[in-house]
Structures are given as structure tokens and as C-alpha cells.
Amino acid sequence: MRGAVLGAAVMVLAGAGVWLAAGDGRGGYVPDLARGAAIYAEACASCHGADLEGEPDWRMRGPDGRLPAPPHDETGHTWHHADRVLLDITMRGTAAVVGRGYQSNMPGFGETYSEAELRDVLEWIKTQWPERERAHQAQVTAQDETGR
Template sequence: MGWFWSGASSSSAVSDRVADLARGEAIYAEACASCHGADLEGQPDWRSPGPDGRLPAPPHDETGHTWHHPDRILLDITMRGTAAVVGGGYESNMPGFGDAYTEEELRDVLEWIKTQWPERERAHQANVTAQDEATR
């Protein structure tokens, strides 16, 4: 897959900001939980395409792959949608939320999701993010 970055500021540029976790949790409940689950569990059989050929919503807990990606990719997907980020004709039910929420609000959602992960996953994702930022 051709991951790329297209405009949202890098996470290091706002690393000193304090996330509003309550706002992130509320937005997750409002905009994300209907597909990704109230407990971040995702949709059943999320690794197998459904009848429409698209993958179901993955979990955002430690059983999924969200924590494998750096902050900039997670924010880009959240803002523009998976199909826009992956490109190449990839189709996804994951919309972009950049028109409905600000970048800061979406960062709060991502930060809240991270607080739900065990320490091992949080540490891995922080390392992936640091490596990604070092190569930019």
C-alpha cells in the first residue's frame, strides 16, 4: 500500500499540547463507535471482505492493527478516509471526518483510543511514531 502524508501537521508539531480526552471519548462515541464498537472491538470477521468486497471496521483495541501505525497515518486516515489515503482504487467504508471535526478534535479521539491500549501497544505505537517522525 502506498501510504503518504498530505497536509495535516506532524504530530511533533503539537506534541506539547494536552489532549482533551473527554472530548476525544465523546467524539469517538458519536462518530466511531457505531462501526468500531463502543469497546473498540471492531466488527465481526474484520479481516475478511464482506459481500460488498470491503473490509469491515477493524478493532481499535490491542487485537487490531491501529497501534501498528504512526500518528501521522492514523490522523490522515481519520481526516480523509482510508480510500483516500491508500489510493489505487481501494474502496473502504471508512469516511474522512476532516469536514465534520477539526484536526485537534480528531487528535483527541486518537489520543483517547491510545489510553485504552495496554502499555506494550502504547510503547510500540510511540516508537513507530518516533521513527516515522525521524525520517520526515
Template sequence: MTRWLLPAGVAGGLVALTSMALAPGSDLRVTGVTPDLARGEAIYAEACAACHGANLQGEPDWRTPGPDGRLPAPPHDATGHTWHHPDRLLLDITLHCTAAVVGGGYESNMPGFAGDYSEDALKDVLAWIKTQWPEEQRIYQANATARDEQNRAN
């Protein structure tokens, strides 16, 4: 197998070109911000990996409520459902917590991080998570975001 080593600028440009070719809005930006992927990866390791896993694998039995009645942390990889949701919903959950976004008395162990990180920093985390998905999931999620943006515009 041949491996290619590219200068960082070239590799970054290829990532941007590849992501733009996936589907309208499927680049790594979250709500229009060009991401700092290194910062996103570092924040994920610091604030998210303890529950969602260093490899985005989530907690075991994440679809089954635990003894406290709350669902364990879901995976953020292709086996989970994160990629089913548009950027705005993912950002709102990350900023304000799942319970605040879902409402109706829903309880979750997912905290909001608005008091700990800026919105742009959390967008970087979400963008980094996107880089870990296969192309099919990235396309699906980009289309979910585009539909959401279209609905919000109407």
C-alpha cells in the first residue's frame, strides 16, 4: 500500500475540496464557521471523551436507560445517531444540554457547555466529530442541515 505524505496546507485543501464535493453544505463548517479542527479534537478529548468515548464509541447499552432512568451517552461515530441531526440542533444540545433542548421533563446526563466554552469552540468540536464519519454519514448530516436551514428560512 502506498502512503502519501502531503504538506499540511495541501492536505487541508484536499479535505476542504473533498468535503465541498459531498453535498450542498456538507463541508466541515458548523453553521458557517470555518473550523479549527485541532482545537475541536482537544476540547473533545477534554470535555466529551469521558462519556462519549475517546473513539466516539459512546457508553455500553446506550439505547437502554440506566438505573437512574437516563440514557447512557450515545456514540458519535457512524454507529450512533449524531449524524442524523442538523448542525443547529447539535450545537444547541452542546451549548445548553439535552434536557433543555428536548424539554417536556426529559432528563439527561448531558450537560450544556455554554459556560465552559465559546460557541465557536463548540462548533470546532462538532466539526472535528464530522471528520470521523464515513462519507455516507457526512452527506446525510449535511442534507439534514440543509433541510433544517431551508425550513428555518421559510
């Protein structure tokens, strides 16, 4: 009997360790990548591309003075930003985050999707990057979180 109880306790603790290891260290959050991919297809792909390729000439301002939607693949600059910044832009929109009269077509999605849903989108995007970009972005995020 004692062995069965000990075995069950080990299984529970092992399962908890897997759950915590899968999270990002912030309250046990575990990304739902399928949900992130679905939301990306629904809300982001029309501007940023089904393959994260962005709009053509995304570095050149259009007639309205605004920049086209950038790619979210390794050719863009998404991976240069910390998670906190990416989530803030996704929730509030680029103009709200940049301020100083900056104009952008990127809306905020914080009233349409929950923070967890938008984090899922960002986590899914990261899975599409090569290892070098994922590692760089993780380092930028870690530095941002520690204030360095």
C-alpha cells in the first residue's frame, strides 16, 4: 500500500514538473499553439501573410505615410523585441505603444482576444522561426525581464 501511495505521489509530482517546465515561468502559463495558429490565421494573416511573410515593400511607407505590415518570419524584426513589447503591441496596437503621434494600421486586439490568447499567437509565431532567431529573442526577453 505504501509503495502505491509513493508511486502515485511521484507520478503527480512528475506531472507537475512537466506542466511547470512547459510553461514560461509566469504563473504556470502553458501556450496553446493550436489556438495561437488559429487566431493568427483569423486575425493576423490578412496583413502579415499566411506564411508570416508580411506585405510587399514593408520597409517603404505607403501614400498614407504608414509602413505596411512587416513579416513575422526571420526576415522581419519581430524577433528583435521582448515578449513584453510584442504583447503590448498586439494588445494595444503599434500607435498606442510607440506614441508621439506615430500612425499605424496595426490595431490592438486586447478587446477581441484575451491576453492568454494573444500570448498563444506570439508563442506560435516563435515556433516558426529558426533556432538562431528564437535564441536571440529569448535572450532579449530575459534581459528585458531582468532590467538589463
